[in-house]
Amino acid sequence: MKKSMMSILMLVILLVFTGCSSSSSTGANEDDTLTVAWLPNESGEDLGEARDEIGKILEDATGKKVEHKTTTDYNIAIEAIANGNADLAFLGAQGYIEANNKNDSVQPLVVPSGESGTLDDAVYNSWLAVQNADDYKMNGEYKIDGIQGKKFSFVSNSSTSGFKVPSTGIVDYFSQQDKFKELKAEDLLEGGKDKFFSEVLYGGSHQGSAVNLLTGKAEVAAFCDTCVNNYVELADGEENKAGAVYKVRKDAAEPFNTVVGKTFSLISVTPVLNAPFVVNTELVSEETREKILETLMSDEIANNEKVFVPEDSKLSGLFKRVSGKERLVEVEDDWFNPIRELSK
Structure with missing residues (x-):
């Protein structure tokens, strides 16, 4: 029973x-x-x-x-x-x-x-952008060595191309050097005197991260191509290649309407899943x-x-x-x- x-x-x-x-x-x-x-x-x-x-x-x-x-x-x-x-x-x-x-x-x-x-080929591109790519050119190639110690803008720590991919790339690159062999993505979340970056900002969106760069709040910024395509146009170089220069369109909508005509250039381009x-x-x-x-x-x-x-x-x-x-x-x-x- x-x-x-x-x-x-x-x-x-x-x-x-x-x-x-x-x-x-x-x-x-x-x-x-x-x-x-x-x-x-x-x-x-x-x-x-x-x-x-x-x-x-x-x-x-x-x-x-x-x-x-x-x-x-x-x-x-x-x-x-x-x-x-x-x-x-x-x-x-x-x-x-x-x-x-x-x-x-x-x-x-x-x-x-x-x-x-x-x-x-369902991919877009994660960019590391600066005001002038020539400042990051070494022996004829664009390198990211110079980003250390700079004011850096990410999008959000939940962003694929605005944090996850670029932070992984930065750690992979710099951890090959003895000085940064213990570097982790978490070390990039905040800036400061003893941090990898002097200051870390978050744009909240890819557009916001790009504007952080264009207004001088950041010296280097991570954002993606597809999210800013509606606001910028290629001014020099080859699309989605290091060294390419982009200019904000005359008719750009917010938040780019305050930085019309300003330019930025790429030092790193990484494909990302759509x-x-x-x-x-x-x-x-x-x-x-x-x-x-x-x-x-x-x-x-x-x-x-x-x-x-x-x-x-x-x-x-x-x-x-x-x-x-x-x-x-x-x-x-x-x-x-x-x-x-x-x-x-």
Whole structure:
């Protein structure tokens, strides 16, 4: 009798836990609204039209109302998707990994492809920029040796290309020297007299980090190409190559409107995995996720000039269209493992 009662009790427990697991993976908490969280880089007014366009298309596809949650801090967007205050989010690779670590129900959907239209070249670039690259030229090559002791601007310590990738690169480079053989990424978080950098600033966004450099608050800054493409143009050199000089456009929107005409140059360029749209599967059912995925990967999105902006367009879209093959493509969690490896 005791064994029988125990078996029944175990079966009930199993059914309860199975039910909980099933409901969390099938979006049992789904409602009639899809809230999309955006990082500070994509939260500006200049990208409002692109955000709204994606929202309208998702509304048509799902029958749900789409609300946009713009942010001024990386952690707000990451916490929103992890804690269930947002259904979808557009995050960097590092931001996605942090959200997934907090809640494994946060999963990637798509990333923008490369010019091939596939994942093969789905990368953008992390820049280390300075006022004058010639000051960092040694024996005909651009080197980062001179950044030590400078005033440095990162984006956020949750940024992939604005912290994780550049800090790893700096540590890898300098730790080969006896003086810095114990250097760690954590040592770059703060500046000071006995620190690697004399001062460390955080722009809060890639745009903010670039402006820190252009206004002289920082002597070296980390930020990415895609987040400043709408505000700057190549003035000299080769695109995405050390030594290239970029100038702020005459019609640049905030926050670059106060530094129009100013220039910066690159001393280091590192490819980075593209940023994903992610979903909280506790809040969005599999049926709705399929509709969202199909829509994001559709020609309607790929051919929408407010989302994928042609090179000669003056619109401030989310992504550039160079080859005409660029689009959003499906991605799995393990695609981001190279970024995870940077933290080991």
